Amino acid sequence: MRSCENFKVSGxxxxxxxxxxxxxxxxxxxxxxxxxxxxxxxxxxxxxxxYQKRDERNNTVxxxxxxxxxxxxxxxxxxxxxxxxxxxxxxxDFIYKFKGDNGRIRDFDSATALWMxxxxxxxxxxxxxxxxxxxxxLHSLCSLAAMAMYFNGVPVYTIMLLGRWSxxxxxxxxxxxxxSFGSGVSSKMIVTSCFLH
Numbered sequence: 001m002r003s004c005e006n007f008k009v010s011g012x013x014x015x016x017x018x019x020x021x022x023x024x025x026x027x028x029x030x031x032x033x034x035x036x037x038x039x040x041x042x043x044x045x046x047x048x049x050x051y052q053k054r055d056e057r058n059n060t061v062x063x064x065x066x067x068x069x070x071x072x073x074x075x076x077x078x079x080x081x082x083x084x085x086x087x088x089x090x091x092x093d094f095i096y097k098f099k100g101d102n103g104r105i106r107d108f109d110s111a112t113a114l115w116m117x118x119x120x121x122x123x124x125x126x127x128x129x130x131x132x133x134x135x136x137x138l139h140s141l142c143s144l145a146a147m148a149m150y151f152n153g154v155p156v157y158t159i160m161l162l163g164r165w166s167x168x169x170x171x172x173x174x175x176x177x178x179x180s181f182g183s184g185v186s187s188k189m190i191v192t193s194c195f196l197h
Contacts, residue, residue: 003138005049007096008107016051020084021091023047023077035085040078041065047077052164059164114138 004013025032025042032039048060063073080095087099096108114137121133142163149159160168 002142003110003113007110007113007138008094009110014051016049017094017096018047018049019091020081020089020093020095022050023081023095025074025078034081039081040072040075042074042078045074045077049164054166056164056166061162061164110138117141 002015003009004015005018008017020034023034024046025034025039026044026046027042032042042065044062044064046060046062048058049056051057052059065074066072069075083098084093084095087097087105089097094107097105098108100106117138117140118133118136121131121136126133146159146163149162150156154162156168159165
């Protein structure tokens with residue numbers, strides 16, 4: 001998802017942020033209530049993007065449970081819904097709402113998210129990974145997702161559909177300087193020794 005769908009952003013945006021009502025879980029063909037304590041054990045989550053910058057409306061993307069307790073869209077989404085439920089948020093509240101230390105409802109903004117992301121990069125061996133924290137942006141997460149799908153053999157059209165790209169513009173997120181990008185290509189180039197027209 002894009003930062004303007006997840007966080008409060010400054011300035012005017014045509015893309016609408018995600019609301020609590022846009023997150024629909026499903027378990028064995030049934031839709032459990034958001035208040036269900038074991039919501040994270042659902043089979044799928046369908047997120048509906050009400051309005052996007054290319055005038056596309058009500059685009060729904062479904063993700064399946066991965067079984068991984070850290071990298072699972074259902075675990076993360078259920079945690080968001082639980083946070084909103086604990087605040088007695090309405091179905092139309094945005095997912096970036098949270099309760100601050102003083103008990104007041106606040107907005108999680110993109111500037112804070114970027115600050116946290118860069119802080120994380122600084123906490124790891126960023127030099128060994130050839131990362132420059134100053135060049136990390138929230139769009140880096142789009143690049144990460146596109147790269148992860150690409151390297152794991154997800155077909156290009158599936159990447160486009162899940163990422164909601166209406167063109168091959170997502171290819172700009174594929175970083176050709178990444179070492180894994182060319183893995184196996186040289187071997188594949190020598191398989192066919194003869195080209196006939």
